[in-house]
Amino acid sequence: MPFLVAGDPAVDSLPGALKGCERGGASVIEVGIPFSDPIADGPVIAAAMHRALQRGVTPAMVFEQIAGVRAEIRAAIVVMVSVSIVTRLGGGVRFVRQAAEAGVDGFIFPDAPLEESEQLLGAARDAGVAVSLLVSPTTRPERLVQIAQACTGFVYVLARAGLTGERSDAPSVGGVVGAVRRATQTPVVCGFGVSTADHVREVSRYADGVIVGSAIVRRLAELGSTGEPVEMACERLVREFASGLGGGV
């Protein structure tokens, strides 16, 4: 599962990137809507978001771009967006409905913990889209069960405490993923600090899906000098990270 920042590396790169990711084998694609103060994101994604904002990217533009390409893509599109943006743009009901109309299949609200998610979960249920809450290595066992059971679509297990970003060592996720599986039948995906094809292979021993974020965002940002189109680069990168996996990603 690749993660893309809408509006980076170019203001209109998202549609091509989505197509490329699907051709590379992605069955779910995560799209981050840029926010000025992304506290859970490391330097690579935060910088990409700031570049996108400087290019004038807005949530409305992201929805428009997704709607424009939706018919050509079978992969599920999951939007990651700060609850700050959601509340400032009129609240969960309105935001979720707009996104669903554009063809978004699910949401991740990285800064809305279970206690603050009631309205968002209700809005998503009404709009027929999924919400993936986050489980962290620091989450207490009883709380983990509640979170896992509130998720629709998939449960997002943070492979590490801390920020998004590339790391040299593979995260160990077996314990947390096992605990989630005991709590729910909903598929489990892992992200945060998954940086190489080897990490993907290691994490996929436990999880149903693996999210690669910073490693892809950084390489797309570096494309400028090579002249390779974003669409082709996405296809290549997804294939590279998925190498060694049996099925889709």
Added chain:
Amino acid sequence: MSTISNDLQTPRPPLISEVPDERGRFGQFGGAYVPETLVSALEQLIDVYDRVRSDERFWDELRSLLTTYVGRPTPLYFAQRLTKHARKGADRTKGAEIWFKREDLAHTGAHKINNTIGQGLLTKKMGKRRIIAETGAGQHGVASATAAAFLGLECDVYMGSEDVRRQRLNVTRMKMLGANVIEVNSGSRTLKDATNEAMRDWMGSVEHTHYIIGSVVGPHPFPMIVRDFQSIIGRECKGQSIRQLGKLPEAIVACVGGGSNAAGIFYDFADDKGVRLIGVEAGGRSREPGQHAAPLSLGSPGILHGSLSYVLQDANGQTADVHSCSAGLDYPGVGPEHAYWKDNGRVEYTTATDDEALDAFLLTARTEGIIPALETSHAIAHALKLAATMPGESRIVVNLSGRGDKDVEEVGRLLAMRP
């Protein structure tokens, strides 16, 4: 017997001071909008603070430190010559007395130490060995570095590079105190960005690190804890008013950035409806977007740094750029309790411009021999205007939240740029 059962049947309406609720809500504001990784740390803090609240030994220890180490109580002082100045040109029956609650005389030169000593003790209770802090004007950074030195904790302070430039004296002080100052070069390079970086640090260090937030902002329970530790200001002020003025003051004025000195002096007066409470935000250069830092006066509800409050934001939900000559007020958000007080009308919020603050800074220095912080100068600027409209026998207390030694270089630079 019948009166008692009547009392039971009609519970009195809650007092304005009876917030937040268990979920950290001040009316509709507050809450805890944080990544899941931080939830356990906030739960731990809520837990420890719950236990501490009823632990007389903790408060005895804190009280003793506030007396012997911080130098409390700080005096309530009649600013006679400043009052005389404010009366010039006013109607003869007008011209309220201006009094100062002298938080500038607290150790390290501002009210910030009230909070860092309290949270420093909580850090020890949680068994953590490192603290981190964000700082704008550097006063909270200095107060955190001081608490860390005094309690034997490691300390890293995040500070925007623009603030490092304009508050150099405090950067030097933090380093002398053994803290590590980390310059933040992202975004506007001011308080908002320093807070982002401190939160990011905490995401990865939460097991052994406590984040001492410096204002009444952030996710629950921070706005409550910081208010509680700062409410010593208002509690002292109330007693001093009764002893020195014979009654409560007619008005209390405080500057509002994140809002900790204002919450500290307002809180114990929240249910005394006869006392006007006035918060003064940074009016900057103008009321145009990007030229001020006045979310309560000119912003709208939104989430920033973990709680729902008023925020300065653009039409697409992005946090707006802000400006103030004062680094401590240069922040697009504000504590949720202020949002609650604004909406229920308990506190009036207004602004003072950069120029008005500079004038008040100089006037206070030259009439009173007190160099106030640029942040505080915003409150003084408004008090001067307010005094001229209030009857001569009334009293205004200004929370003199900090001293201005840190600002003298920057004020010199700003004065040189004046036409």
